[in-house]
Structures are given as structure tokens and as C-alpha cells.
Amino acid sequence: MVTSxxxxxxxxxxxxVNSVSAEVGAIPGxxxxxxxxxxxxxxxxxESPLDTGTVRAAVDxxxxxxxxx
Structure with a gap:
């Protein structure tokens, strides 16, 4: 497990908080x-390191x- x-x-x-948690939580892994x-x-x-672009897209x-x- 990786924590970022x-x-x-x-x-x-x-x-x-709920919106960000839901969108980021939906990223595979x-x-x-x-x-x-x-x-x-x-x-x-x-499960593995996340691409910052993927996290940025979810937050956006x-x-x-x-x-x-």
C-alpha cells in the first residue's frame, strides 16, 4: 500500500469533503x-502510486x- x-x-x-472523498475514492486502486x-x-x-494528473482530474x-x- 502507498500513502500520498x-x-x-x-x-x-x-x-x-464528501465531494472530494467520493471523486478521489472512485480512482481505481x-x-x-x-x-x-x-x-x-x-x-x-x-495499491500503487497514483498519477498526479489522475488525482487532479478527480479533484477538478x-x-x-x-x-x-
Missing amino acids: TYHVKGMTCGHC VSDVQVDLATGQVTVTS EAGYDLVEA
């Missing part, structure tokens, strides 16, 4: 998504912005 952490900008409420609303940190556990689909580290 991303920063997402624009989340302000529980609905935001993802087994867990934890979102910290206060920091904008999204921690993803997956949810309506938010993935911030480069």
Missing part, C-alpha cells in the same frame, strides 16, 4: 481517502483545485 498526501484549495464545508477540512490536506491510500471533477506541493 495532496493539498486541495477551495473546500469550506462537509459537503466539500484507491482504498482510503482522508480529508482534513481545516488544512485542505487529502491523504490517499492506494469535484469542483476544487489541487495545489502543487
Whole structure:
């Protein structure tokens, strides 16, 4: 298992957290998504390393912005 952490900008409420969790969680191979609303940190556990573009597309689909580290 691989754990990756991303920063997402624009989340302000529980609905935001649910949207990001659902979209990122739908990426094949993802087994867990934890979102910290206060920091904008999204921690993803997956079977193998994820392509950042794939994660960015999922976050965009949810309506938010993935911030480069």
C-alpha cells in the first residue's frame, strides 16, 4: 500500500469533503481517502502510486483545485 498526501484549495464545508472523498475514492486502486477540512490536506491510500494528473482530474471533477506541493 502507498500513502500520498495532496493539498486541495477551495473546500469550506462537509459537503466539500464528501465531494472530494467520493471523486478521489472512485480512482481505481484507491482504498482510503482522508480529508482534513481545516488544512485542505487529502491523504490517499492506494495499491500503487497514483498519477498526479489522475488525482487532479478527480479533484477538478469535484469542483476544487489541487495545489502543487
